[in-house]
Amino acid sequence: xxxxxxxxxxxxxxxxxxxxxxxxxxxxxxxxxxxxxxxxxxxxxxxxxxxxxxxxxxxxxxxxxxxxxxxxxxxxxxxxxxxxxxxxxxxxxxxxxxxxxxxxxxxxxxxxxxxxxxxxxxxxxxxxxxxxxxxxxxxxxxxxxxxxxxxxxxxxxxxxxxxxxxxxxxxxxxxxxxxxxxxxxxxxxxxxxxxxxxxxxxxxxxxxxxxxxxxxxxxxxxxxxxxxxxxxxxxxxxxxxxxxxxxxxxxxxxxxxxxxxxxxxxxxxxxxxxxxxxxxxxxxxxxxxxxxxxxxxxxxxxxxxxxxxxxxxxxxxxxxxxxxxxxxxxxxxxxxxxxxxxxxxxxxxxxxxxxxxxx
Numbered sequence: 001x002x003x004x005x006x007x008x009x010x011x012x013x014x015x016x017x018x019x020x021x022x023x024x025x026x027x028x029x030x031x032x033x034x035x036x037x038x039x040x041x042x043x044x045x046x047x048x049x050x051x052x053x054x055x056x057x058x059x060x061x062x063x064x065x066x067x068x069x070x071x072x073x074x075x076x077x078x079x080x081x082x083x084x085x086x087x088x089x090x091x092x093x094x095x096x097x098x099x100x101x102x103x104x105x106x107x108x109x110x111x112x113x114x115x116x117x118x119x120x121x122x123x124x125x126x127x128x129x130x131x132x133x134x135x136x137x138x139x140x141x142x143x144x145x146x147x148x149x150x151x152x153x154x155x156x157x158x159x160x161x162x163x164x165x166x167x168x169x170x171x172x173x174x175x176x177x178x179x180x181x182x183x184x185x186x187x188x189x190x191x192x193x194x195x196x197x198x199x200x201x202x203x204x205x206x207x208x209x210x211x212x213x214x215x216x217x218x219x220x221x222x223x224x225x226x227x228x229x230x231x232x233x234x235x236x237x238x239x240x241x242x243x244x245x246x247x248x249x250x251x252x253x254x255x256x257x258x259x260x261x262x263x264x265x266x267x268x269x270x271x272x273x274x275x276x277x278x279x280x281x282x283x284x285x286x287x288x289x290x291x292x293x294x295x296x297x298x299x300x301x302x303x304x305x306x307x308x309x310x311x312x313x314x315x316x317x318x319x320x321x322x323x324x325x326x327x328x329x330x331x332x333x334x335x336x337x338x339x340x341x342x343x344x345x346x347x348x349x350x351x352x353x354x355x356x357x358x359x
Contacts, residue, residue, distance in 0.1 A: 002052060002068075005037035012036055012057050016068070032073045033066045040090035040104075046097050047120055053101055056086040061107060065123075080123050082116040089140040093117075095147040095244050096169050102151065103135035111136045111157040115167070128171050137185030139203075145196045146217060146359050147244050148173075152200055155185040160205055164215065166359075181213045196220060219326040221246035221357030223253070226274075227283065229334075229349040230294035235259035237266075237336045237349035242314065247354045250321030257306055257313040257334045257349055265337045266306040266313035271299025274331045274351065290343030297351035298331035306334065319356060329355045 001017040001024075012035035016027045033039070039055025039062075050068040054061065063084035065076045088104025099118040106112055111134040115126040138154025148166040160183035164175045181187075187203025197216035203209055223246055229236045238258045245254035257266050275282055277299035284296040306315035315334070319325065334349035341347055 002041060003033070003036050003039060003055070016073070029068075029072045031075070033064065033075075034062075036062060038086035038105075040088050040101065042090040042092045042099060044092050044099060044120070045094050051090065051092075051099055051118070053082065053090050054085045054088060054104070060084070061086050061105065065118075078118075078121065078123055082123055082125075083112070083114070085112055087136050088112065089138060089151075091140050091142050091149050093142050093147075093149060093169065094144055098169075100142075100149055100167070102132070102140060102149075103138060103154070105136050109157070111155065128167075130172060132165055132167075132172050137187075139187045139189035139200055141189050141191045141198060143191055143196075143198065144193055145220070145246075146248075148359065150189070150191075150198050150215065152189055152198075152215075153181065153183050153185065153187070153203070159183070160185055177215065181211065184209065217358060219357045220355075221248045221359075222355045223247065224353050225350050226353060227295065227297040227351045230291065230347045232259070232261055232264070232336055232338050232341050232347045234261045237334055237347060239332075239334060239349050239352045241352075247317070247319055247356045248359050249319055249323070249325055249356060251319060251359075253317045253319060253354060255306075255315045255317075255332070255352060256309075257315070257336065260313055260336050261338050262311075266315075267335045267337075268304050268306050268315040268332050269296075269298060269300035269335055270302040270304065270317075270330060270332045272301065272330055273299045274353065277301075286344075286348075291346065291348070292342060294348045296333070296348065298333045300333075303335075323358070325356045326358050327355065329353065 003014050005011050014032050014035040017024050036055035036057045041052045043050050052066045054063050061084040063081050066073050082101050085104035089102050091100045101116040103112045113134040116123055117126050134157050135154045140151045142149050148168050151165045162180050162183040166173045184203030184205045189200040192199050197214045200213045223241045225239050237260050240256045242254035247253040286294045306313040333351040337346045339345045
């Protein structure tokens, strides 16, 4: 925790505190940002720094950039900085490894409508096809499972819309959940990565509220592996989901196959069951086919090639944006060809189980 105001437009502070789960401890740093309130702060989990941007003090709105490493504050002076602002949001997108600054007040009650991103070196003004619009006092955080920044309500300069938007790094998408919090500003929101949902609390519309709301996808995409493969000359082939490439509708699921002999062809078997394949019961031992120690773990109604991507066989499955696919579960297993490994000339990986979700 850093800074704040102890009164209305007065009593600005620049103290730094940490909470360890039991007690608050004040940290005495050699350097620190100037006393201020209404700044925005977020944690860069890759660079392991807390970033602070802007706010206001007795002179007006600020646009300075500071970072805290757990011991001291350091002012960062990149060539370009976002314009001065307060009551904005700062969110770290761990998927794209960028810090995102959105909206806020400029001078007086002028509301910003810009979006800035910082990659650890440079701040750049993002220019999406259509912008979110002026926004201040909104709440925002990053959904690391669906890989989007979620923005809730806020003040546009004329109203407090009860809306929900998501930013994926390329474009804004307005979401229309069946129920949503009434419009408000000054509320707070954080992502609960254990339960995979946003938690929003409080805010002001016509009065202060103590409401707690949660927000998540109506159908989450999931992926897991099960069983075990059989050994090739490079080891036992293993399936690994490419980071962020879950089976969402309108996107492609991507799976890598590790521990495969160099230049060996890899085919992905795809099916609807891990219990039956026609009249056969799964898992099915394949010793009789010349594949001792190998088991077929998933039905094989379809197949597709897994070409090498940077030396690793990678299977990509485009999933149509069809609502009827929500919740559909399917299974897959990699067939790795190696002529000398057994009389059949191939081994199998472990198996994957995927459930299609909607972002």
